[in-house]
Amino acid sequence: MRFLFKTDYAQDLQLFKHSGQVFWYGLLSAILLAAPYLAGEYVMSQLHFICIYSIVGLGLMLLVGFTGQISLGHAAFLAVGAYTEALLQARGVPFFISLPVAALLSGALGWVLGLPALRLKGIYLAIATLAFNVIVEEVIARWEGLTGGNSGLHLKPVELFGMRFDGEASFYYLCLGLTALSILALMNLLRSPTGRAFVAIRDSEISASCLGVNLATYKTLSFALSAAFTGIGGALYAHKVSFISPEQFTLLQSIELVTIVILGGVGFVHGAVLGAAFLIVLPQLISIAKDYLPSNVAGSGLQAVVFGLVLILFIIFEPHGLYGRWLKVRTWLELFPFYRRGMFRRQKSYMKSERLR
Amino acid sequence: MLQLLLAGVAQGCVYALVALGFVLIYKATETVNFAQGDLMMLGGFFALTASVIMGWPYWATILFAVAAMVAVGMLIERVVLRPVLGQPAFTVVMITIGVGYVLRGAVTMVPGWGSDTYTFPTPFSEGTFKLGGVIFAVQQVAVIVMTAALVAALFVFFRYSKLGVAMQATSQNQLAAAYMGIPVRRVNMMIWGLSAGVAAFAGILLAPMTFVHSNMGFIGLKAFPAAVVGGFGSVPGAIVGGLIIGLVEALAGRYLPEGFKDVAAYVVVLAVLMIRPSGIFGETARKKV
Numbered sequence: 182m183r184f185l186f187k188t189d190y191a192q193d194l195q196l197f198k199h200s201g202q203v204f205w206y207g208l209l210s211a212i213l214l215a216a217p218y219l220a221g222e223y224v225m226s227q228l229h230f231i232c233i234y235s236i237v238g239l240g241l242m243l244l245v246g247f248t249g250q251i252s253l254g255h256a257a258f259l260a261v262g263a264y265t266e267a268l269l270q271a272r273g274v275p276f277f278i279s280l281p282v283a284a285l286l287s288g289a290l291g292w293v294l295g296l297p298a299l300r301l302k303g304i305y306l307a308i309a310t311l312a313f314n315v316i317v318e319e320v321i322a323r324w325e326g327l328t329g330g331n332s333g334l335h336l337k338p339v340e341l342f343g344m345r346f347d348g349e350a351s352f353y354y355l356c357l358g359l360t361a362l363s364i365l366a367l368m369n370l371l372r373s374p375t376g377r378a379f380v381a382i383r384d385s386e387i388s389a390s391c392l393g394v395n396l397a398t399y400k401t402l403s404f405a406l407s408a409a410f411t412g413i414g415g416a417l418y419a420h421k422v423s424f425i426s427p428e429q430f431t432l433l434q435s436i437e438l439v440t441i442v443i444l445g446g447v448g449f450v451h452g453a454v455l456g457a458a459f460l461i462v463l464p465q466l467i468s469i470a471k472d473y474l475p476s477n478v479a480g481s482g483l484q485a486v487v488f489g490l491v492l493i494l495f496i497i498f499e500p501h502g503l504y505g506r507w508l509k510v511r512t513w514l515e516l517f518p519f520y521r522r523g524m525f526r527r528q529k530s531y532m533k534s535e536r537l538r
Numbered sequence: 539m540l541q542l543l544l545a546g547v548a549q550g551c552v553y554a555l556v557a558l559g560f561v562l563i564y565k566a567t568e569t570v571n572f573a574q575g576d577l578m579m580l581g582g583f584f585a586l587t588a589s590v591i592m593g594w595p596y597w598a599t600i601l602f603a604v605a606a607m608v609a610v611g612m613l614i615e616r617v618v619l620r621p622v623l624g625q626p627a628f629t630v631v632m633i634t635i636g637v638g639y640v641l642r643g644a645v646t647m648v649p650g651w652g653s654d655t656y657t658f659p660t661p662f663s664e665g666t667f668k669l670g671g672v673i674f675a676v677q678q679v680a681v682i683v684m685t686a687a688l689v690a691a692l693f694v695f696f697r698y699s700k701l702g703v704a705m706q707a708t709s710q711n712q713l714a715a716a717y718m719g720i721p722v723r724r725v726n727m728m729i730w731g732l733s734a735g736v737a738a739f740a741g742i743l744l745a746p747m748t749f750v751h752s753n754m755g756f757i758g759l760k761a762f763p764a765a766v767v768g769g770f771g772s773v774p775g776a777i778v779g780g781l782i783i784g785l786v787e788a789l790a791g792r793y794l795p796e797g798f799k800d801v802a803a804y805v806v807v808l809a810v811l812m813i814r815p816s817g818i819f820g821e822t823a824r825k826k827v
Contacts, residue, residue: 251628297811303627304570304770308762309811312804315759319801432759436635443632482646482752489639496633497621 194372196365213357217350225349230461231454232356233417236363238441238453240410243367245439246448247376248403249383250298254310255438257317258287258408260430262415264321267334267425276341283416284409290317291408295401314435322427333426336419356417360454363410367450370406379403383448411438440488444495446502455503463491501525541674542788548678550784551685552747555740556761557768557776558692559733564770565709566729569619569630573638574737575758580641581607581738582750583651586658591650600742604735611734615727623723638755645752658745681743688739689777696773705729760787763807782806 185192185199197203216228237259244250262283269279297309321328328334338345339355370376378399381389390396419425437460445456467484474483499506505525513520559574571577585603588594594602618637622630645651696702707715708725716722741754748754760783768779783803791799 245628251631297808301811304564304631305766305811307570307628307631308766309808311759311762312807312811315804316801316808323796439632482643485639485643486647487643489636489641489643492636492639493618493633496629496636497618500625500629 196368210361217353222349225353227461227465228353229349229356229421231458232353232360233414233421234438234441234457234460235360235454236417237411237414237438238445238457239363239367239450240407240414241438241442242445242447242450242453243370243379243410244403244407245442246452247371247383248379248400248407250400250403251303251307252294252310252404252407253307253432253435253439254294254312254314254317255407255411256430256432256434257314258291258411259415259418259434259438260317260321260425260427261287261290261408262412263419263425263430264328264334264415265412266416266419267336268327270336271334276339280413280416284412287412287415288405288409291411292401292405294408295404298400298404299397311432311435314430314432318427318430318432321430328427331427333424336423336425338423339420352420356421359413359417363413364450364454367410371450375399375402440492443492444502446504447500449502449504451507452502452504455507459503463488542792543785544674544678544682546785546788547781548675548681548784549747549787550764550781551681552740552744552757552780553761553764553783554777554780555685555688555736555743556758557764557780558689558773559737559740560761560765561768561770561773561776562729562733562736564765565773566705567619567623567726569627569634570770571733572631572634572758573614573641573755574733574761575755576638576641577607577611577734577737577755578741578744578758579750579752579755580610580645581734581741582658582745582754583645583648583741584738585742585745586656586750587650589659590656600739603738603742607734607738608731611737612727612731614734615730619730620723620726623726642752642755651752655749655751658742658750677746681747684739684743688736692736692773701725701728705732760803763803766807767810 183199183201187193197206217225220228237255240258241252241255244252265283265286266279269282270276274282294310294313298306301309322331324330339352341355345351371380378389378394381392381394382396382399382403386396422429441453441456441460443456444459445452445454464484467487471483495502501508509525512524556574556578559577560571563569563571563574581603584606585599588599588602589596614637618633619630622633696706704715704720704725705728707718707720708722708729712722715725741750744754744757748757761780764779764783765776766779767782768775768777783806786802786806787799790802794802
């Protein structure tokens with residue numbers, strides 16, 4: 182076990198708390214950079230998706246995990262990012278302009294969605310975002326002049342400064358680089374006053390506003406930033422699947438995106454990446470398991486059942502998600518014979534009502 | 539025109555019943571059950587089994603499906619929701635979404651149900667009758683009448699029965715109800731049973747209109763707007779909200795360009811949330827520090 186003695190206030194702000202972290206993250210980066218030389222084409226394709234979903238997960242983590250707002254409408258931002266990228270690319274706009282524009286447009290839309298969030302809380306906010314998602318999906322399907330309607334749009338590979346990112350490896354490095362930048366951006370945001378304001382809002386809106394946090398500004402800002410991350414993810418997603426249509430951005434997609442955050446661990450930056458990886462790997466595991474199951478069980482419904490069960494079991498038994506599980510394992514190892522069962526136990530209580538009676 | 543309104547009201551009745559299920563659970567436990575539509579789907583499948591495979595009469599079908607779903611609802615509350623009682627709303631929402639996934643997937647695995655689409659026979663066949671120059675479809679009138687009967691029965695239950703009063707008390711203040719000697723957890727379980735029973739009823743009424751299949755539950759997503767428009771914590775609000783959404787949809791499908799019908803409900807709900815976030819019948823209490 183390592184004891185940190187802080188001798189300087191600057192140490193509180195360091196991204197890496199100690200040299201051990203530098204070593205392990207360095208090793209991880211080295212493995213990820215070497216991945217194209219180690220892994221096959223199929224694994225690389227999955228890694229693309231993990232990177233893309235990680236970026237989206239980071240955006241959602243900012244909103245759900247750090248600001249405490251609910252969104253069941255993030256597929257709409259994914260769609261806006263994807264369609265902006267597709268349309269700009271078709272008009273010959275270079276990638277280094279179209280990607281920020283995709284992020285900006287999504288962010289602007291997120292700001293719009295953030296406006297009702299000022300008045301709505303909890304479940305009402307969930308339903309407002311749900312309605313927003315359905316409306317955006319329908320608008321995309323009906324605005325045939327711009328979006329091609331239900332017949333969708335095709336995309337060419339990314340082209341940047343004369344380089345074509347059409348190979349497995351080159352596109353992987355693009356996704357990986359953007360994921361790393363997103364993580365850094367989020368980490369930096371979270372240790373800034375803005376990020377601390379977000380966390381204050383999550384923990385208690387009333388005390389945050391008493392401490393001078395402007396709820397209106399920061400809630401809409403959180404929605405906008407979250408949507409911008411999702412928009413970047415959407416642009417990459419569009420390039421990855423190279424064909425986009427409205428039925429890829431339904432409510433079910435939104436729910437899947439939220440499960441990234443839940444399964445990874447609400448309130449941990451690591452959780453977004455772990456959750457994304459889990460969400461991508463799960464269908465592969467299911468398709469392997471299908472070979473060993475009787476035919477009427479291994480039908481189309483198996484994936485839904487496993488997905489639902491995983492969600493339920495995680496929420497009941499591991500509410501801090503995969504990263505929370507890792508924290509427990511690490512604490513157990515660090516404290517070795519002194520770990521107690523109740524160290525992470527949740528407090529049971531009667532419902533704290535949001536209504537006034 | 540009147541016919542259009544009638545169709546809208548009939549559709550609205552189904553929304554209202556699903557919304558009623560939401561409201562019952564929300565009032566009692568402050569959780570929103572995203573699996574309500576899927577409970578309705580399961581109720582539809584139970585009814586299908588009773589009427590088609592076992593050949594029971596219509597009333598026995600209803601009894602069987604409702605009884606089975608009450609049991610399922612109570613089981614879900616006991617196994618899945620009680621462990622997370624008192625957790626933040628978001629957690630509970632996600633867990634009910636998980637329940638919905640499981641139900642939707644599990645139905646396709648049951649032998650004899652599968653992922654096919656079934657028609658559901660009713661004693662009120664496709665007939666129509668004329669009254670004062672307007673053609674009424676028997677099917678739609680039956681839906682409206684049965685909804686009215688169920689709502690009346692629920693009203694009597696909540697007003698006069700001991701359990702109904704206990705449920706009201708629980709939904710107003712759990713702690714106070716517990717002090718008064720009401721077994722809050724058991725009442726919560728019964729409310730889930732009641733809500734699932736109502737969902738089964740809605741499923742039976744909807745089945746002849748849309749057929750029975752495993753994705754039938756997505757209509758539950760239309761019932762959200764209904765519940766919100768009426769006010770999430772209000773039983774009469776759920777009924778009125780359901781009727782409003784049904785009518786708006788029918789009118790939008792008739793007078794607005796194609797595509798508006800599917801979105802109309804959501805546009806209405808966004809408008810209501812902007813203007814009056816607690817819905818038409820919702821209470822507007824303020825939290826004071």
